[in-house]
Amino acid sequence: MNSIELLLSLSTALGAVLAGYSYYRGSQFKAKLARYSEIVDKEAYIAEIDDQADKRQRALQEQEAAVKREIEQKQQRLREQETAAAKAVDASTQEAKRIGQEIQTLKQDLAKLQELSFLEDYGFYERRFTYEDSGKYAQALNACRERQKQMLKDNRAALCETTWSIGNSEAEGQKMTRNILKLILRAFNGECDAAISRIKYNNIETMINRIEGSYKAINQMGQTLNFQIAPTYKQEKIQELQLAYEYQVVKQEEAEEQKRIREQMREEERAQREAEKARLEAEKEELRYQKALEEARRQLETATAAKQSKLLAQIDELSRQLEEAQKLKDRAQSLAQITRSGHVYIISNIGSFGENVYKIGMTRRLDPMDRVVELGDASVPFPFDVHAMIYTTNAPTLEKLLHTKFHRRRMNVINERKEFFKVSIEEIEAALNEAMQSNPDLKFKMQLTKVAEAEQYRQTQAQNRELVAA
CATH class of the missing domain: 1.20.5 (Single alpha-helices involved in coiled-coils or other helix-helix interfaces)
Known part of the structure; x- marks a missing residue:
């Protein structure tokens, strides 16, 4: 057996040993695991509970x-x-x-x-200007309008302090500015011209307020773009309105004065004609009485004693009538030569105008009562009562003195040709005495009747009371 085989054998044996040992250890582990599984499960549960608690706590914290x-x-x-x-x-x-x-x-x-x-209901207006006549008012009015024209030419009537541009073009902006200024001026001028054309004695303050209102409204609308009408131009328009009104008033006053002068001239012409007529009639009367007197004297020379006494009485009567005719002729000639002489009359009409209302006028007629009768014609329900008929060598001056004295007491302060005054007869008497002392050249005698007879008026009142009582 070689070494390799030996090693293989040893390796196989070792693997068998290791497998057996592993099997043994696994059996023990399973036994132990079976023994401690309950404990492991509880710990896992606790761990799970803890984990859930942690999660809940985190959730609560987040909440x-x-x-x-x-x-x-x-x-x-x-x-x-x-x-x-x-x-x-x-x-x-x-x-x-x-x-x-x-x-x-x-x-x-x-x-x-x-x-x-x-x-305004009473037509009250206090004048702002003191020009002497309508010509001066016309000049002032034209000057006011010329100043407005110059302001328009100089671009001072309406202003814009902002420099506008359109599409980065200042030229276009300037063109827009000029057009808008022209538009607001046209609107303002239209309002002003309408106010001036409609002005009357009882609405001048309303028309001034209308111009002021138009000025404010237009300036408020132009405030966003910084457009406005110049205050000086507005003042010129208000001044034009006031001048236009006062010009009308002065022209009317001058027309009334011319009418009064024409009436005075007609009165003087009438007085001249009456004086000339009276002079001619007086001359005829004088001639007739002169012839009658000469005839009576001629008859006296050949009359018997019985007729002489009758003729003497006739001569005396004719001489008296001739003297009166000569006086009447002299007076007529004097009136024809001295046109300022005449009568100033003080008359009243209680039934028509009430107590303490007197007409103070003058007439140059030979018989001044003709004028009083003329005034008491169909235009008033009752005749006038005469309180004084004052002859003076300067009737216009005396009349003017009385009118000036009682100017603030006029019943009609607009038309001075209406010569009615709310005064007492005692005040008139005092004014006459004052005129006599301060103007000795007037040379007049005064005899005043203080109580008005007002016969027809009082009879009418009495009958009315009887009718009411019945």
Whole structure:
């Protein structure tokens, strides 16, 4: 047997030994495993329980963390909501304060508008300018409009302080700016022209407010793009409106003055015609009485004693009538030569105008009562009562003194041709005495009747009372 075979034999034997030993050890292990399997199972169970506990604990920890995160998130949202609520409350407070201020401003504006409305109902307007006549007003109005034209030419009527560009082109932006400025000026000028064309005595403040409102509205709309009408241009428009109104008023006053002058001229012409007519009639009367007197004197020379006494009485009567005719002729000639002489009359009409309302006027007619009768025609229900008929060498001056004295007491402050005044007869008497003392050249005598007879009015009142009593 060689060495190789020996080795093979030994290897086979060793493998058999090892296999037997392995079988033996495996049997023992299985026996031991069978003995300790219950313990191994419990440990595995415990390990499994521990593993599950660990997992549950980790899950609980994760859940706790998630809950904490959710709580923190909710707290954060609550804090944010609280901050937002505080800001909203603060904003609401500021808004309420602003609205309160606006309400107060609106109340003040409303009070002003109510006052203006009340004043406008009475046609109240305080003039802003003091030009002498309509010509000066026309010049001022034209100058105002020329200033506006110059502002338009100089691009000062409306402004834009922002330089705009369109498609990176400043030229296009400038073109857009010019077009928008032209548009807002056209809108503003249209509103102003409409206000000026509609202005009347009872709406001037309303028209000024309309221009102001248009100015504010247009500037608010242009605020986003920084377009606005210049305040100086607005003031020029308001001044134009005021000048246009006062120009109309002055023209109307001048027309009324011209009408008064024409009426005065017609009155003077009528007085001249009446004076000339009276002079001619007085001359005829004088000539007739002169001839009659000469005839009576001629008859006296040849009359018997019985007829002489009768003729003497006739001569005396004719001499008296001739003297009166000569005085009437002299007076007519004087009136024809002195056109400022005439009568200032103080008359009332209680039935038509009430107590303490007097008309103070003048007339140059030879018989001034003709004028009083003319005033008491069908236009009033009752005739006028005469309180004074004052002859003076300067009737226009005396009348003007009385009118100036009682200017603020006029019943009609717009039309000064309406010569009615709300005064007492005692005030008129005092004014006449004052005029007499301060103007001795007027040379007038005054006899005043303080109580108005008002016969027809009082009879009518009495009959009405009887009818009511019945």
